[in-house]
Each structure stands twice: as structure tokens, then as C-alpha cells.
Amino acid sequence: MKVGIGVGTNQGKREEQIREALAFLKGLTEGEHFLCSSIWETEPVDCPIGSQCFLNCVVEIETSLSSRNLLQCLQDFELSQGRLPLSLREKNGPRPIDLDILYYGSNIIVEPDLLIPHPRISQRRFVLGPLAEIRPELILPGYAKTIKSLLHELDKNNNRLDKTPEK
Template sequence: MRCGIALGSNIENRLANLRAGCEQARSLNEVGPPIRASSIYETAPVDCEPGTMPYLNAVMEINFTGPPIILLDRLLKIEKAMGRPSTRPKNSSRIIDLDLLYAGKLVLNEPEIIIPHPRINRRRFVLIPLAEISPDLVLPGQMRSVRSLLENLDDRGQVMRLGISLFDRE
């Protein structure tokens, strides 16, 4: 099943953090090709404390052979292994953030997992990199493509493409 993952970091070596999160996600047993990734973008912090460092963000799409709840669990374990605390204030700085955006055409609204991600269509820093790799994707529960969602988005937050690959050696 094709699954989208948003990656973000604004602490320490943000680029190394994103690439480490990407590499660990790519290395999961249930992950197979094709694996696609957006460029890396620098994003002004949204709804954060003054002085918060800008984020680096990207989106990757993988083929995952297990159920989405297993993927979510694996992503949370990667975050923890990389040093992200399991409890933290909302919109706080983070070494790594791995959000499961969608899982094929599934729609889930369970206490432990909501798919597609409930704020995906309101986040410029997610829609821009997602549109780079899947502009014509229509997310479950949406009537318009990612490109169209982006074009009609009210959020005008600063998102700058850095032209750097998420994959370390590409």
C-alpha cells in the first residue's frame, strides 16, 4: 500500500535529522520500492514560541506491506530512538517529526490512528513537498488533487525549496 510520510526537524543538525529519519523509515522490513521523496524545504515556524528555529520539511512516499497502525508504531519508535520525547508541549521544537499522512485509499478514525492526517489539507509545509512528488494524488475524503488543494490554500506561510535531496547520496 502506498503511504505518505511527512518529515520535519528544527533542532540540532536538521538536515542530518531528516535524512536519518528517512533512512530508518526506508529500512523498515515492511517497506519496499518504489520509494519517492521530495526536495527539502525550509519552513517558518507556525504557532510556535518567539525565537523558534525554522523547520526543515520533506515528504516521502513508500510501499508498505503491513497495516497502517504498524507503520505508525514504527514511526513513533524511530522518533523515540532519535531522541524525541514521547510527551511534549504542542508545537514545540523537535529533533524529528514523522507523521503518517495517508495509507492508500484508507480512511481510519480510531483513537490511536487517524488517516488521512486530519490537518494535511491545511498545511502548506506538507502540501508543497507532497505536490512535488504526487501533484495529481486525490487523498481519501477529498474531491481535489494535492495540487488543487495547494492552489486554494489560505495559509501563505513561508516555505522555501532548498534544492537538497532527502536521500543522502542523491
């Protein structure tokens, strides 16, 4: 199964955190399939005031792990890197590493703690931009447009919102 995973960090030694996460994800990969975007530095979105900028990238791996087992592996890695358990952390607070399943093949998964494709993927430039580098023509399950088109649409809408209305 080809799986997209978003990688992000805005706490601690960010470059080192990204390298360690990529090495971990490469270890989960079965066979040779490992796509990785460049690393983007991005402003925090929906985070507490004063949050540091993030480093983000997207990888695609191939795995036979179930979505549930993969989620558990990712969460275990986050905890091993110093991320607080869900019950103790501030929503969208700083984090040494964040690993999100963006897509899991062509599956749509709706469970209380696992929504795939990621529910905000089409609203997040820090996900769509890196993903467009490695899979621009990908159409996510439940979507009608390619990643490249979703990114273009998001940029177009944001440019419209950022403009000052003429008087």
C-alpha cells in the same frame, strides 16, 4: 500499500536528522517504491514563540505494515532520535524529528490516536508543497481535489489574507 509520510525537524543538526529519517524510511520500504520530495525550509506553524525554522519533506513508501504497526515504528524511531515521549513534550514544541502518516492508501482511519488522512494536511503548505512535487495528481480519501489543487487553493486563500485591505 502506498503510504505518505511527512518528515520534519527544527532542533539539533537538522540536515543530519532528515538524512537519518530518510534512511530509516527507505528501510521500511518494500520493493523499489520510494518517492521523496526536495527538502523545504519553512517557518514554524502553531509553535511556541522563538521556535527555529523547520526542514520538511514528504516521502511515499510501499509497505505491508498495518497502519497501527507503521505508527509504532515511526514513534519508536522518533524516540530513538531524542524526541520526548508524548506525555513529556510541549504541544508543537521543538523536535529533533517528526514523522507523520499523511495517508495510508485509500483508507480513512479514525482512532483516538490515529487520524488518516492527516487532519490538517490541507492547511499545511509545508506538507502540500513537498507532496505536490511527488504526487500532484493524488486525491486523498475523503477529498474531491488533487494535491496540486489543494495547494493552489491554500496559496490563493493565504494571499487574500496577507493583503492589506484598501481604504
